[in-house]
Amino acid sequence: MTGYLGSYATLGLLLLAGALVFVAAFGANRVLRPSRPADTPGKWENYECGLDPVGGDWAQVQVRYYVYAYLYVLFAVESVFIFPWAVVFDRPGFGTAAVVEMGIFVGLLALGLLYAWRKRVLRWS
C-alpha cells in the first residue's frame, strides 16, 4: 500500500468485494428458488409504470427539446459558479473585483441567451 498507485488498492478491493457480493447473491437466488417457468400474457411486455404500454421502445424525441437541454446546461453551469461566489464575495479582499468578474461572466452568458432569443429558438412554434 505504498506509492501513488497503491492508494488505488482500496478501490480495487472494493470492486472485487462488490463483484463477489453480486455473484453470491445471484448464485444463492438461482440455487434456492423454485424453477417453474410460466408464460403468462404480458410477461414480456415493456414495463410502463403499471399502465398498459403504448407504442414501442424506439421512439423519436422532438429535436426542439434540445433547446431546453441546452438552456438547462447553461444555467446549471452558471449556478455552479454563482453559489460559491455568493458565499465569498463579501469577504475582505474580494469586493468590487469579484462583483465585476461575475458581471462579466453573467454578461457573456446573457449574450448567448440574447442571441438565442433573437434567433427565435426560445419560441415554441
Place this chain on the structure above:
Amino acid sequence: MSPVLALVPLAEESVPAETFQLPQIDYAALAPMLILFGVACVGILVEAAFRRFPRARIQLPLALLGALAALVVVIMTAGKRTITAGGAITIDGPALFLQGSILVLGIVALLLIGERTLERGGAFVAQAAVTANTEADRSQAATSEGASEVFPLSMFALGGMMLFSTANDLLTMFVALEVFSLPLYLLCALARRRRLLSQEAALKYFLLGSFASAFFLFGVAMIYGFAGRVDFSGIDQAVVGSAASPLLLYIGLALLVIGLLFKAAAVPFHVWTPDVYQGAPTPITALMAACTKVAAFGGLLRVLYVAFGRSQWDFQPVIGTVAVLTMIVGAVLAVTQTDIKRLLAYSSIANAGYLLIGVVALNKEGLSSSLFYLVAYGFTVLAAFGVVTLVRDADGEATHLSRWAGLGRRSPLLAGVFTFILLAFAGIPLTSGFTAKFGVFAAGVEGGQTWLVIAGVVSSAILAFPYLRVVVLMWLSEPSESTPAVSIPGALTSAALMIGTVATLVLGVVPTVLLPIATRAAEFIR
C-alpha cells in the same frame, strides 16, 4: 500519506481567505487575445441586432479590423517577456511569434472566408438545420445569404489558438484547446455544397477530437499525479526532482502528446485529416491547414521544450518514430490520391512530419526553424486552397484531379500560380518550401537526429511525385469538355492568393526578412 500526495500544494488551506490576492494581470500582454474575443462577442451582438443582409457586410470588416488591431498590439509589444495572469499565460518570444503568425495567416484565411463573388451568398450554408438534399435545401443553396456566424466562430477559434500557444499550464492549455476546437467542429459542417460530406466531416472531427481531448485531459491528470502541479516550470522541476514513480510521467507524457499530435495531424493520429479537409468548406480547410497547424505545433513545442525538456531521452526516440511514420505514410498515401483536397491533406500530414523534426531536435535552431516553417507553410497552403476554390463548375468546386487536366491551356495564369505553389510544397529552391525544409533538416542534424533527416529527404523525393503529377496534368494534358472554367476571383480571393504567393516567393528568395525575427524569438521563458 503517500509521498506524492504530500507534494500537492494545498492552496486553499495554506492561504486563508483574508489574504486572498487577485492575480496580477498584465492587460497589455493579454490585449491581442482580449481584442479577438471581444470582437467575437460584438460579432454575436451584430448577429442578434441586424437583419441577414446587412450583417453579412458588417461581419467581415469587423473581423478583419479586430485581427489587424490584435496584430498591431502584438507587433508593438514584440519586446515583452513576462508571465502573467497568475502564471497561466506566458508572453515570450515564441508566444509572440506564434500569435503574430496566427493573426497574419488568420487574416488571409478571413479573406477567403469572406469571398462572396464566386458563389451567390458565399461558401457557407444559410440554415445549417435544414435537412440536406431536400427541396428547401436546394432553394436555400441557390439564393440564400450564407450564415454570417462563421466570422464570430472564426474569431473565437483564432483567439483560442493564440491562447493555446501562450498557455503556461496544462489546464489553461486544455481550455484553449476546447476554445479553438469547438468553433472548428461547427465551421466544418457549414459547407453550402455537398452538405452530407461536410456534416460527416464535422461529426468525424468532433468525435475523434473529443477522444483526443480526453487523452489530453487524462494525461494532465497523470502529470499532476507525478509532479503535483500543472504549470510548466513546476513540471520541469519535478522531472528531475520528483520522488513519484516515473511511470506516471511516461504515461502522462504519452497521453498529452497523443492529444497534441492529433491536432497536429501526425501518423497514426491522422485518419481524420483527409476526410475533414475534403468535407469542410475550402476556406475553413485553409484556416485549419494554416492556423490550427501553427497553434498545435506551438503548443507541442512549448510542452516539450519547457515542461519536459529534461526528460528528452525518454520521448525523443518515440516522437522521432512518429515523425518518420508521418513523413513516409503522408508521402506514400499522397501518391494514390485522386482528389486535390485529399492530396493537399496528405501533403499537410507529411509536412507535419517535417515539422516534428524541428520539434524533436530540441535545440534553439530546432525552435527557430520550426517557427519559420509554420509561417512559410501556412502562406503556401492558404494560397493552394485559394486556388482550389476557383476551379469550379455549376455544382461547386471541381476537386477531382481528372477535372484539372489541361487547366494550363484554359487559364495559364492560375495554373502558373498553382504550379509555383506545388513546387514550393516540393521544396524546390527559390521557394519558401526549400528554405523552411533546409532549416528543420539542418536543426535535425545539429540535434543528432540524422536518421530523421534521411527519412525526411527520402519522403520529400516521394512527395515530389504527386505534386509533379498535378503539374504535368495541368500543362501537358489536353483539356477535355469536363475541364471546368476557372472562376474570375473576387478582390478578396485575389488578395489572399497574392499574399500567399508573394510570401512564398519572398521567403524563398530573401528568407532574411523573417529568419532573424524567428531566431530572436526562439527563446522560451519559464
